Amino acid sequence: MKRFFIILLFSVLISSCEDKETLIYQIDIINHQFTPSEIIVKSGKRIKLSINNKDETIEEFESLDLNREKLIPGKSSVNIYVGPLKPGSYSFFGEFNQESAQGKIIVKEK
Amino acid sequence: MFSTVTIIFREFFEISIILSVILFTTKNIFERNLYVAIGLVFGVTFSIFLALGFHHLTNSLNGFGQEFLDVFILTIAVLMVSYTVIFIGKQSKDFSKNLSTTAELINSGKKPLIAISIIIASTLIREGMEIILFLNGLYSSGVSLTNMINGALIGSIFAILLGYFVYLGLLKFTYKYVFFLTSWLLIFFSATMASKIPLYLASADVMTFLNDPLWNSSWLLSEHSIIGKILGVLIGYDTDPTGMQLIFYLSTIAFISYNLYSVKKNPKIA
Numbered sequence: 566m567k568r569f570f571i572i573l574l575f576s577v578l579i580s581s582c583e584d585k586e587t588l589i590y591q592i593d594i595i596n597h598q599f600t601p602s603e604i605i606v607k608s609g610k611r612i613k614l615s616i617n618n619k620d621e622t623i624e625e626f627e628s629l630d631l632n633r634e635k636l637i638p639g640k641s642s643v644n645i646y647v648g649p650l651k652p653g654s655y656s657f658f659g660e661f662n663q664e665s666a667q668g669k670i671i672v673k674e675k
Numbered sequence: 676m677f678s679t680v681t682i683i684f685r686e687f688f689e690i691s692i693i694l695s696v697i698l699f700t701t702k703n704i705f706e707r708n709l710y711v712a713i714g715l716v717f718g719v720t721f722s723i724f725l726a727l728g729f730h731h732l733t734n735s736l737n738g739f740g741q742e743f744l745d746v747f748i749l750t751i752a753v754l755m756v757s758y759t760v761i762f763i764g765k766q767s768k769d770f771s772k773n774l775s776t777t778a779e780l781i782n783s784g785k786k787p788l789i790a791i792s793i794i795i796a797s798t799l800i801r802e803g804m805e806i807i808l809f810l811n812g813l814y815s816s817g818v819s820l821t822n823m824i825n826g827a828l829i830g831s832i833f834a835i836l837l838g839y840f841v842y843l844g845l846l847k848f849t850y851k852y853v854f855f856l857t858s859w860l861l862i863f864f865s866a867t868m869a870s871k872i873p874l875y876l877a878s879a880d881v882m883t884f885l886n887d888p889l890w891n892s893s894w895l896l897s898e899h900s901i902i903g904k905i906l907g908v909l910i911g912y913d914t915d916p917t918g919m920q921l922i923f924y925l926s927t928i929a930f931i932s933y934n935l936y937s938v939k940k941n942p943k944i945a
């Protein structure tokens with residue numbers, strides 16, 4: 566049991582020291598819509614989504630495909646790390662305005 | 676108003692099912708209603724505090740305050756559920772092969788019951804904060820208070836009904852299997868919460884080791900379906916779990932079941 570935790574601790578330390586190349590993508594929320602609503606990224610790269618909520622009201626960025634959810638207060642930005650991702654299409658949505666807040670990340674081969 | 680109903684229902688849905696499981700698994704415990712009430716009150720109060728300070732929370736810890744709070748709450752809940760299962764399981768075994776009776780649990784003291792309050796409070800905080808922020812957002816965007824309250828009430832009533840049906844369904848299981856069912860419902864609940872911890876850490880770019888999904892079972896059962904969502908809450912069903920999620924999930928099951936089923940070398944004589 567102790568050994569498991571030591572290994573776990575090492576992996577945390579190692580992975581936080583790693584110098585991974587991270588690609589940054591900005592997505593705005595304007596009038597309960599994601600702009601852009603579709604982004605194309607390369608597979609196999611670490612990705613930082615910078616979500617900028619330009620609306621007054623809070624929104625929740627959620628994606629079942631990416632297994633991420635985060636609340637974004639009005640007039641503020643948050644960062645969400647995803648990836649590296651395999652090629653395909655990963656949809657996300659704004660939980661509080663699902664009719665309009667829909668988007669997807671399309672992952673292409675390098 | 677309809678969108679309010681659906682959103683509130685979805686948010687409440689998870690709380691409702693979790694509460695049904697907790698209430699079912701603790702139904703024989705003396706005075707548990709008091710501790711459930713304590714958990715509910717603390718949960719709601721803390722949710723409100725966190726909602727008030729939400730901007731600061733979000734910006735804290737390099738902008739990952741939400742993620743670290745979720746990790747913290749999930750860890751506490753995993754520990755409390757594990758403790759509850761193991762403690763109550765041990766009590767049952769120390770005395771006899773039968774279920775713990777009311778008298779036996781009174782004798783063993785009330786210390787473990789606060790764990791129930793903590794489990795309930797932690798569930799409410801995680802989900803409740805979202806609901807409060809959503810309703811606050813609606814209100815400040817000009818939605819009428821009556822529409823909002825009506826929508827919220829209808830949505831939460833449906834969610835509570837669903838939870839109630841889950842509870843009734845669990846009650847149908849015969850007496851013989853209740854201990855087994857109780858322990859394993861809680862074990863899976865604990866493992867489910869544990870398996871979410873690596874997701875929040877990965878979102879915050881911490882511990883990204885073994886972060887790739889191992890498989891994709893959406894062809895078998897989609898996470899978007901109702902059954903998929905219910906299984907998601909009950910056993911942590913995920914169409915594309917990562918290696919680290921699997922480690923957390925299986926370790927939790929292994930840890931609790933080892934402690935629950937291991938036989939003491941010198942059993943206490945009642």
